[in-house]
Amino acid sequence: MKKPIVAGNWKMYKTLKEGQSFVENIVNLTLDIDGVQVIFCPPFPMLFHIVEILKNSGFKVGSQNCHWESEGAFTGETSPKILAGLGVDFVILGHSERRHIFNEPDEWINKKVHAAMNLGLNVILCIGETLQKRENGLTEIVLTEQLQKGLLSVDKSEKLVIAYEPVWAIGTGVVAESRQIEEAHELIRNWLKDKFTKNMANDIPVLYGGSVKLENVEDLISIPGVDGFLIGGASLKEESFSGIIHKVENYYKG
Ligand code: PGA
Secondary structure, eight states: OOOOOEEEEEETOOOHHHHHHHHHHHHHHHHTOOOOOOEOOOOOOOGGHHHHHHTTSSOOEEOOOOOOOSSOOOOTOOOHHHHHHHOEEEEEEEHHHHHSSSOOOOHHHHHHHHHHTHHHHOOEEEEEEOHHHHHHTOOOHHHHHHHHHHHOOOOTTTEEEEEEEHHHHHTTSSOOOOHHHHHHHHHHHHHHHHHHHHHHTTTTEEEEEOOOTTEEEEHHSSTOOOOEEESSSGGGHHHHHHHHHHHHHHHHHO
16 A cells, blocks of 8 residues: 655745754654655755755655756756756645746646656646635636646656645645545546546545644544645644654554
Protein backbone atom coordinates (compact mmCIF):
# COMPACT_ATOMS: atom_id res chain seq x y z
CA MET A 1 0.00 0.00 0.00
CA LYS A 2 1.19 3.51 -0.78
CA LYS A 3 2.30 5.54 2.21
CA PRO A 4 0.24 8.54 3.25
CA ILE A 5 2.00 11.82 2.42
CA VAL A 6 2.54 14.83 4.66
CA ALA A 7 4.05 17.65 2.61
CA GLY A 8 4.98 21.02 4.10
CA ASN A 9 4.84 24.02 1.78
CA TRP A 10 6.91 26.73 3.44
CA LYS A 11 5.93 29.31 0.82
CA MET A 12 8.12 32.43 1.29
CA TYR A 13 8.91 31.82 4.95
CA LYS A 14 12.09 30.98 6.92
CA THR A 15 15.72 31.98 6.46
CA LEU A 16 18.31 29.33 5.61
CA LYS A 17 19.40 29.04 9.24
CA GLU A 18 15.83 28.69 10.45
CA GLY A 19 15.07 26.13 7.73
CA GLN A 20 18.11 24.02 8.54
CA SER A 21 17.45 23.83 12.25
CA PHE A 22 13.73 23.24 11.62
CA VAL A 23 14.43 20.24 9.41
CA GLU A 24 16.98 18.81 11.85
CA ASN A 25 14.51 19.16 14.70
CA ILE A 26 11.68 17.54 12.74
CA VAL A 27 13.95 14.60 11.90
CA ASN A 28 14.72 14.17 15.61
CA LEU A 29 11.09 14.51 16.62
CA THR A 30 9.96 11.83 14.16
CA LEU A 31 12.64 9.15 14.54
CA ASP A 32 9.92 6.60 15.32
CA ILE A 33 8.01 7.27 12.08
CA ASP A 34 8.18 4.75 9.23
CA GLY A 35 4.72 4.79 7.71
CA VAL A 36 4.46 8.35 6.41
CA GLN A 37 6.19 9.99 3.44
CA VAL A 38 7.25 13.41 4.66
CA ILE A 39 8.17 16.07 2.09
CA PHE A 40 9.67 19.50 2.85
CA CYS A 41 9.10 22.23 0.24
CA PRO A 42 11.31 25.21 1.15
CA PRO A 43 12.00 28.28 -1.00
CA PHE A 44 14.41 27.77 -3.95
CA PRO A 45 17.63 29.06 -2.36
CA MET A 46 17.40 26.57 0.52
CA LEU A 47 16.75 23.46 -1.55
CA PHE A 48 20.35 22.34 -1.89
CA HIS A 49 21.08 22.70 1.82
CA ILE A 50 17.92 20.88 2.87
CA VAL A 51 18.63 18.06 0.39
CA GLU A 52 22.11 17.73 1.95
CA ILE A 53 20.72 17.48 5.49
CA LEU A 54 18.19 14.84 4.46
CA LYS A 55 20.49 12.69 2.31
CA ASN A 56 20.14 9.02 3.29
CA SER A 57 17.06 9.78 5.35
CA GLY A 58 13.56 8.76 4.37
CA PHE A 59 12.51 12.39 4.01
CA LYS A 60 12.01 13.97 0.60
CA VAL A 61 12.46 17.51 -0.66
CA GLY A 62 10.19 19.38 -3.06
CA SER A 63 10.32 22.66 -4.89
CA GLN A 64 7.33 25.02 -4.89
CA ASN A 65 7.41 25.65 -8.64
CA CYS A 66 9.58 25.30 -11.75
CA HIS A 67 9.79 26.50 -15.33
CA TRP A 68 8.88 24.27 -18.28
CA GLU A 69 12.17 24.62 -20.16
CA SER A 70 15.36 22.80 -19.17
CA GLU A 71 17.41 25.94 -19.68
CA GLY A 72 17.26 29.28 -21.43
CA ALA A 73 16.99 33.04 -21.07
CA PHE A 74 14.28 33.13 -18.38
CA THR A 75 15.49 35.58 -15.75
CA GLY A 76 14.34 34.70 -12.27
CA GLU A 77 13.17 31.19 -13.14
CA THR A 78 14.43 27.73 -12.13
CA SER A 79 14.23 24.68 -14.36
CA PRO A 80 13.33 21.08 -13.53
CA LYS A 81 16.81 20.14 -14.80
CA ILE A 82 18.42 22.39 -12.19
CA LEU A 83 16.13 20.98 -9.49
CA ALA A 84 16.82 17.38 -10.46
CA GLY A 85 20.55 18.14 -10.39
CA LEU A 86 20.21 19.32 -6.80
CA GLY A 87 18.63 16.04 -5.74
CA VAL A 88 15.13 17.45 -5.37
CA ASP A 89 12.43 14.74 -5.58
CA PHE A 90 9.14 16.61 -5.90
CA VAL A 91 7.76 19.80 -7.39
CA ILE A 92 4.48 21.50 -6.50
CA LEU A 93 2.75 22.77 -9.65
CA GLY A 94 -0.40 24.80 -10.10
CA HIS A 95 -0.60 25.95 -6.49
CA SER A 96 -3.47 28.39 -6.09
CA GLU A 97 -1.06 31.23 -5.26
CA ARG A 98 0.70 30.61 -8.58
CA ARG A 99 -2.63 30.48 -10.40
CA HIS A 100 -4.21 33.51 -8.74
CA ILE A 101 -1.38 35.88 -7.77
CA PHE A 102 0.92 35.11 -10.70
CA ASN A 103 -1.84 34.32 -13.22
CA GLU A 104 -0.42 30.97 -14.29
CA PRO A 105 -2.76 29.41 -16.82
CA ASP A 106 -3.43 25.67 -17.07
CA GLU A 107 -1.44 25.58 -20.32
CA TRP A 108 1.74 26.61 -18.52
CA ILE A 109 1.05 24.19 -15.70
CA ASN A 110 0.65 21.38 -18.23
CA LYS A 111 3.99 22.24 -19.85
CA LYS A 112 5.59 22.24 -16.41
CA VAL A 113 4.08 18.85 -15.54
CA HIS A 114 5.60 17.34 -18.69
CA ALA A 115 8.98 18.99 -18.17
CA ALA A 116 9.20 17.95 -14.51
CA MET A 117 8.18 14.35 -15.17
CA ASN A 118 10.63 14.09 -18.08
CA LEU A 119 13.40 15.06 -15.70
CA GLY A 120 12.31 12.37 -13.23
CA LEU A 121 10.65 14.67 -10.70
CA ASN A 122 7.45 13.71 -8.89
CA VAL A 123 4.71 16.26 -9.47
CA ILE A 124 2.21 17.45 -6.86
CA LEU A 125 -0.47 18.98 -9.08
CA CYS A 126 -2.74 21.34 -7.12
CA ILE A 127 -6.31 21.94 -8.15
CA GLY A 128 -9.16 23.72 -6.41
CA GLU A 129 -12.15 25.97 -6.85
CA THR A 130 -12.62 29.54 -5.60
CA LEU A 131 -15.48 30.35 -3.23
CA GLN A 132 -17.33 32.11 -6.03
CA LYS A 133 -17.17 29.04 -8.28
CA ARG A 134 -18.34 26.79 -5.44
CA GLU A 135 -21.23 29.08 -4.60
CA ASN A 136 -22.24 29.05 -8.25
CA GLY A 137 -22.25 25.25 -8.31
CA LEU A 138 -19.22 25.08 -10.58
CA THR A 139 -16.83 23.05 -8.39
CA GLU A 140 -17.10 19.91 -10.50
CA ILE A 141 -16.53 21.80 -13.73
CA VAL A 142 -13.50 23.67 -12.34
CA LEU A 143 -11.83 20.55 -10.95
CA THR A 144 -12.47 18.56 -14.12
CA GLU A 145 -11.12 21.33 -16.31
CA GLN A 146 -7.99 21.77 -14.20
CA LEU A 147 -7.35 18.02 -14.36
CA GLN A 148 -8.01 17.84 -18.10
CA LYS A 149 -5.83 20.80 -18.98
CA GLY A 150 -3.13 20.21 -16.39
CA LEU A 151 -2.69 16.57 -17.38
CA LEU A 152 -3.18 16.94 -21.11
CA SER A 153 -1.14 14.25 -22.94
CA VAL A 154 0.27 12.92 -19.66
CA ASP A 155 0.20 9.15 -19.90
CA LYS A 156 2.37 8.12 -16.97
CA SER A 157 0.97 8.13 -13.47
CA GLU A 158 3.80 6.81 -11.26
CA LYS A 159 5.19 10.27 -10.62
CA LEU A 160 1.89 11.98 -10.06
CA VAL A 161 0.30 13.24 -6.86
CA ILE A 162 -2.87 15.35 -6.86
CA ALA A 163 -3.61 17.89 -4.14
CA TYR A 164 -7.20 19.08 -3.79
CA GLU A 165 -6.97 22.54 -2.27
CA PRO A 166 -10.14 24.62 -2.26
CA VAL A 167 -8.86 28.18 -2.69
CA TRP A 168 -11.19 29.48 0.03
CA ALA A 169 -9.67 27.11 2.58
CA ILE A 170 -6.02 28.04 1.98
CA GLY A 171 -4.56 30.14 4.77
CA THR A 172 -8.01 31.18 5.95
CA GLY A 173 -8.58 28.87 8.91
CA VAL A 174 -11.74 27.67 7.16
CA VAL A 175 -11.55 23.94 6.49
CA ALA A 176 -13.76 22.35 3.88
CA GLU A 177 -16.49 20.12 5.31
CA SER A 178 -15.85 16.37 5.33
CA ARG A 179 -18.61 15.84 2.80
CA GLN A 180 -17.15 18.45 0.43
CA ILE A 181 -13.70 16.90 0.67
CA GLU A 182 -15.04 13.38 0.17
CA GLU A 183 -17.03 14.45 -2.90
CA ALA A 184 -14.08 16.26 -4.45
CA HIS A 185 -11.74 13.34 -3.84
CA GLU A 186 -14.22 10.91 -5.33
CA LEU A 187 -14.60 13.09 -8.40
CA ILE A 188 -10.81 13.28 -8.77
CA ARG A 189 -10.36 9.52 -8.32
CA ASN A 190 -13.07 8.73 -10.86
CA TRP A 191 -11.58 11.14 -13.34
CA LEU A 192 -8.16 9.53 -12.88
CA LYS A 193 -9.71 6.06 -13.42
CA ASP A 194 -11.16 7.23 -16.73
CA LYS A 195 -7.89 8.76 -17.84
CA PHE A 196 -5.54 6.01 -16.69
CA THR A 197 -6.45 2.45 -15.71
CA LYS A 198 -8.23 1.70 -12.45
CA ASN A 199 -5.05 0.25 -10.90
CA MET A 200 -2.93 3.18 -12.02
CA ALA A 201 -5.50 5.63 -10.65
CA ASN A 202 -5.71 3.87 -7.31
CA ASP A 203 -1.96 4.27 -6.86
CA ILE A 204 -2.03 8.06 -7.34
CA PRO A 205 -2.08 9.76 -3.92
CA VAL A 206 -4.79 12.41 -3.64
CA LEU A 207 -4.00 14.89 -0.88
CA TYR A 208 -6.15 17.51 0.80
CA GLY A 209 -4.83 21.00 1.53
CA GLY A 210 -6.35 24.07 3.15
CA SER A 211 -6.06 25.02 6.84
CA VAL A 212 -4.91 21.57 7.94
CA LYS A 213 -3.86 21.78 11.59
CA LEU A 214 -2.86 19.57 14.48
CA GLU A 215 -6.37 20.05 15.87
CA ASN A 216 -8.27 18.88 12.76
CA VAL A 217 -5.90 16.39 11.15
CA GLU A 218 -7.42 13.32 12.84
CA ASP A 219 -10.83 14.14 11.40
CA LEU A 220 -9.42 14.92 7.98
CA ILE A 221 -7.31 11.76 7.61
CA SER A 222 -10.33 9.59 8.27
CA ILE A 223 -12.23 11.02 5.27
CA PRO A 224 -12.50 8.35 2.56
CA GLY A 225 -10.18 9.07 -0.37
CA VAL A 226 -7.77 11.33 1.53
CA ASP A 227 -4.19 10.00 1.16
CA GLY A 228 -2.42 12.75 3.05
CA PHE A 229 -1.96 16.50 3.16
CA LEU A 230 -0.30 19.52 1.63
CA ILE A 231 0.17 21.92 4.51
CA GLY A 232 1.11 25.60 4.59
CA GLY A 233 0.88 27.45 7.91
CA ALA A 234 0.97 24.40 10.18
CA SER A 235 4.09 23.08 8.41
CA LEU A 236 6.16 26.00 9.73
CA LYS A 237 6.09 25.10 13.42
CA GLU A 238 7.89 22.09 14.84
CA GLU A 239 5.19 21.14 17.28
CA SER A 240 2.35 21.20 14.77
CA PHE A 241 4.22 19.63 11.85
CA SER A 242 5.73 16.77 13.87
CA GLY A 243 2.40 16.32 15.65
CA ILE A 244 0.54 16.03 12.35
CA ILE A 245 3.06 13.44 11.10
CA HIS A 246 2.51 11.39 14.27
CA LYS A 247 -1.26 11.59 14.03
CA VAL A 248 -1.24 10.42 10.41
CA GLU A 249 1.12 7.55 11.29
CA ASN A 250 -1.05 6.53 14.25
CA TYR A 251 -4.21 6.60 12.15
CA TYR A 252 -2.72 4.27 9.53
CA LYS A 253 -1.21 1.95 12.14
CA GLY A 254 -4.65 1.72 13.74
P1 PGA B 1 -2.56 26.39 4.58
O1 PGA B 1 -1.94 26.34 3.09
O2 PGA B 1 -2.30 25.04 5.20
O3 PGA B 1 -1.83 27.49 5.28
O4 PGA B 1 -4.00 26.64 4.43
C1 PGA B 1 -2.10 25.22 2.28
C2 PGA B 1 -1.36 25.40 1.00
O5 PGA B 1 -1.20 26.53 0.54
O6 PGA B 1 -0.92 24.41 0.38
